[in-house]
Amino acid sequence: MAPERLLTENFQHFLKNIQIGLFAIDEAHCVSQWGHDFRPEYLRINEVTRQFSNVPRVALTATADSVTHKDILEKLDLQKAEHFVSSFDRPNIRYHVQVKHSDKNQLLSFIERSHPGESGIVYVRTRKRTETIASWLHEKGVSALPYHAGLDTEVRFDNQKRFLGNDVSVMVATIAFGLGIDKPDVRFVAHLDLPASMEAYYQETGRAGRNGQPADAWMVYSLSDVVAMNKLFELTPGNEEFKWIQRKKLNALLGYCELIECRRKMLLAYFGETYQGDCQACDNCLHPVKAWDGTVAAQKALSCVYRTGERFGAEYLIDVLLGRETERILKFGHHRVSTFGIGNELDRLEWKSVFRQLLSAGYLKADLNSYGGLRLSDKSHPVLRKKQKMLFRKDPFPKVKPRVRAIKRVKSETVKVMETEGDKELFEKLRSLRTTIAQKHGLPPYVIFHDRTLHELVSYLPKSLDEMHGIHGIGEAKRENYGQQFLEVILEHVKTDGTKDGVGSDSKITEEFQSHDNSQAMGSRKNYFTF
Template identity: 50%
Template structure:
């Protein structure tokens, strides 16, 4: 006997796949589906519920946008951020899709007009925040609307153990109770097994199909460096590999965000700040500049980024350690959404380990939450200290096995670290912590171990302890790495009051008595790179002959003008990849334009003549491109 879910799905028309493909080509301008997109679209179009895990840039939005156009009624998309709603609606308008959003940026009259449109079937898709959706007034409006489906974007926000928990998301199970016959699709780019189970349970998706795409983002180069002077290292990284590129720099505190942004500006980097403590107009203005102006670096707390659709972010940098692998993956995934080369860079040191452990231990959370948070931190530290491919370890965290033991596009693969027997060094370090009464931080302990007679060392009489000078064979940088890894391994812990002093843990006893070996990772010297890993726009331009480069510049200038006229970011008009294909193929007819990826029927009608004029003018100038 069929379940209600199976009965709904079985109603899918046999021509759904061909209709979906036609929409993909005609409206969105793409020639073929990627990965699991076609299967997901057929399932939800047929009335089935599902949970979709797909990496950032993998095409999640199409998984509900196309079913919304295949089914009768209005699709309601639950989205947590105003910026995401506005960007997606703008892009849909450019493609000729009837979409709208409801959020706090609108006047009462504007919102009322959208609501009337819902009742009269004027819209295919409506984007709404969970807070508004859950009001009794809006639920009543939904009950009077012909609904096609519910899409719950950023579904990981439902998880209390996750990095982006939103209390309102837990209440979204009401959609299944109030509208049991309306199919639902929940989507996220980040969810381990525990989070997946929580999404299913809290959203009432029991019996729903789960689609899991590969978490791999092969275009992103993962790079984690030993933090010495984080800001200076960040500046060197930007100048060497991403000068002039758009990027995001994440910091843990609001103060550090503002100081880092100001410092970068002083060094000639076009940087802006973003954090929750800023006024809404300032946040909105800075976000608009980041989205619409080329080459802006946004320095932000994790309050910024979720749902940002900007495809040409060439790097994401972390000056502070994230709280979990999920957080790290979600944040780094904002780089290279266009599939071009991008970098995920992080400076990581002992202070990060101490800070994160202290935050967990000193929090007022329940013991169960602290255990989960500690386990997530341990997994992230293992990624940071890995001596094997970072990508393989990252994918393994999400339960995805790799066919290779090395990706060839992370710092470990490109510049393998040495592993050495650090047992004796660990014993010296732990003994020094004990001999100085477990009251001092790493800097002081390193001075003692190296026999540095600083004023503080002599003041405390630590030039007389047995561990004074027993570590002269290692330099300061190596000792810093030793203490960092001992903290990462749980052999040292920091005081919860925040004074930075280190103390022994119960696990350190086995090392001190010689029953446990301690292999350590030696941070390799970073190799000088002769070429930049990012800057996809400039790299693509540099590979062109002079005539093609002139066309590339002209197309980008035209796109910028159109975007300004329409009040949207340039990438909403066309992605760089579309412009590059125009340069490469140089079509001379509307039929030829229609074969270019990203040019659907509406955009062909809107921009076809202007594009052909630019292309023909370039050809008439005597520069025929191959």
């Protein structure tokens, strides 16, 4: 029963009129504010159990680190109790973590490749996402239903019943789903958004493979996930000590994501258990990831954060490093800073990886008062002073060198001048497609893509969705929603027209590094910077 019911007057009267053999407190980590699922009602359980001092008690949890363990004993007054700790290892579960670049397509590929038609749970952060993802999966031929606390009670229980009865394969859910669910044949648990802690991750992935058969724990994460989770913690009620503990738990999870060694070994070590050797059942063991010396890249990235005023997000900073003369960069004068255009040895995806790992490791922090702008932390100073080397995980997605990333941004007016008759024909095709999509969704055409975006598509002729990175007005959401339709029109046009193969397809701007004159540097940190 829920602790809320235990605390009611009627139920306490009922307890006094029966013989009680044992108080079993399940999910005992909920009593601890250091735990990943703190529920204040658990703190009042002692109010009831103290009235039955001769009745034995047992507290059970599968997800408590040493700090939470100690807090459980104190809050439930169990300091003199015997402790029994079994292994945290779930040897039948395989662990996989990927960098998020197109989460829905990555999920679909994982399901179709590894678990077609099999039972699985997909965890997301928001109620809206449960419905969006479930609907999208259904359209792609995967039977899926949403589950979240905001659904009508009858709908929620019907969805749960259909999942437990194998009427549907996949449940897309918030963390509201899972407690008390013991479905033995769940073949996978997927996370499309970062959980809040290692404990939450361990508990949720543990819902896979309960019948002992092989199962997968699969997760994707991104830079925006890290910023979002930090923002969530800042907005969560609680004192600074509580928030510090929560950030520490998140940082442990981020360390797990960025790991290049055995994931099982680190997961078990977090809970105080030693694992000998490598498990050969996680992505890092099966497909070893390389590390690369990112010292210079880190110095450039950190310096760029500082040079631009410590108030911009990663996408803007990457544009500065790649030397893109966007309207915003020209407006703020950042085409004149020393870090403008010095990062062309890496592409946009690689710079995203650098910023993500710097943020995950605490060298940068998200300023939540400036909409997630990045700021330097004290930890960054030794790197800027050249007193610390940096090793980065080399993300395992294929390296792409699209034309869009290889050239400097040109102004839209210039693009218009460059257009040939073939260009104009393609532009009209793209504009027609835009109108069709806009009418279908009841939106103005510019909400789909601005004319400037269409001009840049004509100029750069991307050959894949990855090559759309960096084109003005195409973020991840629009690329995912509309990119494939526009790409098909472009590829068909190039195939039939054949007069053009993109602007600067083999070019790459290679500007030399410029040491910034110390007399121009600002504040007490002026001697830190090479760039």
